[in-house]
Amino acid sequence: xxxxxxxAKTPPKLSREMGLFRSxxxxxxxxxxxxxxxxxxxxxxxxxxxxxxxxxxxVAVGQFCVALLFGILASRIPFTGYSYQWVSRLTNPVFGxxxxxxxxxxxxxxxxxxxxxxxxxxxxxxIGPVSALDAWVITAAIMLIxxxxxxxxxxxxxxxxxxxxxxxxxxVVGLIVLLFAVGAINGGMHIDNLFDTAPIPAQNYxxxxxxxxxxxxxxxxxxxxxxxxxxxTAANLAEETKNPQRVVPKAMLLSVGSVGxxxxxxxxxxxxxxxxxxxxxASPTPIADVVSATLGPVVGTALLIxxxxxxxxxxxxxxxxxSRLIWAMSRDQRFPGWRMFARVSPRFGTPFAAAVxxxxxxxxxxAVFANATDALFVLFAAGSLIPALIYxxxxxxxxxxxxxxxxAPEGALKIPRWLEVLAAVIATAWLIFELSIFRDxxxxxxxxxxxxxxxVGAVYLVFLLVTRGGPKGMTMPDLTSIDATFEEPSx
Numbered sequence: 001x002x003x004x005x006x007x008a009k010t011p012p013k014l015s016r017e018m019g020l021f022r023s024x025x026x027x028x029x030x031x032x033x034x035x036x037x038x039x040x041x042x043x044x045x046x047x048x049x050x051x052x053x054x055x056x057x058x059v060a061v062g063q064f065c066v067a068l069l070f071g072i073l074a075s076r077i078p079f080t081g082y083s084y085q086w087v088s089r090l091t092n093p094v095f096g097x098x099x100x101x102x103x104x105x106x107x108x109x110x111x112x113x114x115x116x117x118x119x120x121x122x123x124x125x126x127i128g129p130v131s132a133l134d135a136w137v138i139t140a141a142i143m144l145i146x147x148x149x150x151x152x153x154x155x156x157x158x159x160x161x162x163x164x165x166x167x168x169x170x171x172v173v174g175l176i177v178l179l180f181a182v183g184a185i186n187g188g189m190h191i192d193n194l195f196d197t198a199p200i201p202a203q204n205y206x207x208x209x210x211x212x213x214x215x216x217x218x219x220x221x222x223x224x225x226x227x228x229x230x231x232x233t234a235a236n237l238a239e240e241t242k243n244p245q246r247v248v249p250k251a252m253l254l255s256v257g258s259v260g261x262x263x264x265x266x267x268x269x270x271x272x273x274x275x276x277x278x279x280x281x282a283s284p285t286p287i288a289d290v291v292s293a294t295l296g297p298v299v300g301t302a303l304l305i306x307x308x309x310x311x312x313x314x315x316x317x318x319x320x321x322x323s324r325l326i327w328a329m330s331r332d333q334r335f336p337g338w339r340m341f342a343r344v345s346p347r348f349g350t351p352f353a354a355a356v357x358x359x360x361x362x363x364x365x366x367a368v369f370a371n372a373t374d375a376l377f378v379l380f381a382a383g384s385l386i387p388a389l390i391y392x393x394x395x396x397x398x399x400x401x402x403x404x405x406x407x408a409p410e411g412a413l414k415i416p417r418w419l420e421v422l423a424a425v426i427a428t429a430w431l432i433f434e435l436s437i438f439r440d441x442x443x444x445x446x447x448x449x450x451x452x453x454x455x456v457g458a459v460y461l462v463f464l465l466v467t468r469g470g471p472k473g474m475t476m477p478d479l480t481s482i483d484a485t486f487e488e489p490s491x
Contacts, residue, residue: 014080015154015349018241022158023248025165027234027255030317033172033263034310036227038287039117040380041270044223045281049197050274051205052220053267059224060260062430065423066391067231067256068415069398071249074235075412076405078244081328082235083394085476090401093334093474097461098454099393100329105453106386107322108358110230112365113379115142115315118308125285126304136370143362146316150323151355152348154240157320164313171306172262175291179269182294189272199278214440225434226380227263229387230314231255233321240324246411322358327351332477336460382446385438389450392431399424 018026044052073086083103088096119135119142130138149157183189197205200216207215234251238244270290280286285304292300329335330342337357345352369379408414415423438447468474 014240014344014351016240016242017155018158018237018247020247020250022162023234023237023241023251024254025162026158026237026317026320027231027251028169028258029161029165029313030230030233030321031228031255031259032168032230032310032314033227033259033266034168034307035114035117035314037223037263037266038285038307038310039121040223040226041267042281042283042286043377043380044220045199045277045286047200047222048216048220049200050193050271050277051195051197052217052223053194053264053271055217055221056224056260056264056267058430059221059228059434060256060264062426062434063224063228063231064253064256064260065427065430066395067252068419068423069395069427070232070235071252071413072402072415072420073394073398073405074238074248074252075245076408078235078238078241078248079328080236080239080324082232082238082325083390084325084329087394087397088476090404091397092471093476094461094465094471095393095397096476097329097334097464097474098457099390100325100334101453101457101461102386102390102393102450103325104322104329105450105457106383106390107318107325108361109365109379109386109449110383111143111315111318111322111358111362112139112369113383114311114318115139115146115362116366116370116379118142118311121284122304122308122311125288126301132370136366139366139370140363142312142315143319143359143366146312146319147355147359149316150320150358151345151350151352154320154350157316161313161316164309164316167306168310168313169258171303172266175303176262176265176269178299179273179291179294183269183273186294188294189269190274191272193271193274193277194268196277199281209440212439212441214437218437219440221434221437222381222384224263225384225388225437228256228259229384230318230321233317236321236324239328243411245409246413249413319355319358319362323351323354326354326357330354334464334474377442378445378449381438381443382449385443385446386450388431388434388438391427392435395424395427395431399428 070082074082077086077089079085081100084096084100086096087099116135116139119130119138123138124130149160197216204215206217209215209218231252234241234248234255238248241247270287273290273294274280275293280289283289288300288303291303326335326341327344330338333342335341341351341354341357343353344350464474465471
């Protein structure tokens with residue numbers, strides 16, 4: 001193996017401490033039913049009415065197929081960095097670097113989007129109006145706590161997330177059961193709601209739209225697109241996972257499957273119990289309103305507190321995932337300031353400097369968007385657009401390079417040929433459909449963010465290519481030599 005420096009010969013180590021539960025919990029915590037549905041349900045009502053919930057099925061099936069292909073890739077190349085690693089090794093390091101940079105842009109902005117929701121949406125429903133300045137301060141404080149956990153102890157961060165995920169799972173299942181039971185007993189369920197487009201006119205509801213305007217039903221898919229992302233977190237923590245070739249694919253598929261099923265059940269029961277859709281859409285917390293009306297204000301308040309826990313867990317996993325991505329790209333000497341960010345703290349056993357960078361960037365993005373009236377929309381839209389680009393690029397690479405995959409190690413994900421083909425077809429069709437939604441003129445700001453980040457990245461990429469003597473100077477470290485440095489799983 002050829003290396004550029006002595007540092008590359010001995011990549012810094014991370015401990016393998018994650019089993020199936022923690023790997024699944026990391027993915028589930030990022031995806032987060034409570035965070036996604038709670039924050040985006042009202043927006044869906046405004047654009048698509050109650051009937052828009054059925055797009056959830058399309059998104060869930062599409063993302064499950066993406067996760068299945070990702071699982072195959074993760075089982076063959078089980079290293080931190082997910083799409084960055086896979087694309088770099090199967091196509092070329094330049095294209096892979098672009099995927100890594102897009103992932104970095106996504107994780108940086110979505111962390112702010114998630115954490116900002118607490119102060120801008122949930123706390124006002126609990127305690128009354130929150131000023132823009134207070135929302136800024138509260139969000140910044142939440143990010144500081146998440147940083148302390150991520151930088152101080154991976155085990156501690158995963159333990160906190162695991163506890164939060166257990167509460168979220170129990171809470172969501174319990175909420176679904178109670179709502180169905182009470183709604184059926186008191187006769188408050190309105191099945192007609194499931195197919196009601198109001199307040200959106202039924203005429204042209206399923207229209208594709210124009211070149212710069214998307215039809216109402218298509219816009220509804222954003223509810224699922226924003227929620228069912230982040231399952232790749234399990235792959236991004238592969239180097240801290242025992243038997244990652246087996247555990248990581250299972251974790252990703254289980255997270256998407258569980259979120260898909262539970263999310264659909266929650267949407268159905270909340271929708272059947274909903275009242276006037278226009279009135280509900282005007283509320284910043286429509287699901288809490290439905291719960292309060294059905295189960296009482298105490299349960300509604302408890303739900304809001306429960307959602308805060310889920311949001312905190314989601315932001316925590318985003319910050320953890322981003323720090324690992326930065327670390328992985330820095331280890332390969334292709335991230336700005338890589339010498340600093342490739343270090344693993346001997347005291348904490350974490351990529352401390354990378355975590356600091358995540359915090360600083362998050363605070364900077366927060367400062368830019370905190371006072372904007374459409375901050376949440378821009379942040380959430382960017383949080384849906386960028387992963388769609390990453391998924392599309394990775395799946396496209398898979399279609400052309402699947403025969404170049406390394407041989408499957410023992411325990412790697414293996415599926416029948418027909419299922420792989422079916423998953424590839426569905427995933428491709430879904431991603432083309434999803435990306436077509438972002439042609440709508442309302443997504444100009446998210447596209448601007450993508451353009452700015454790609455522009456910044458392009459400058460550094462040119463620098464890399466010039467200083468390394470072109471693409472040949474960006475050869476990825478050998479997989480075997482990297483794997484040999486990993487700590488053995490705990491006995």
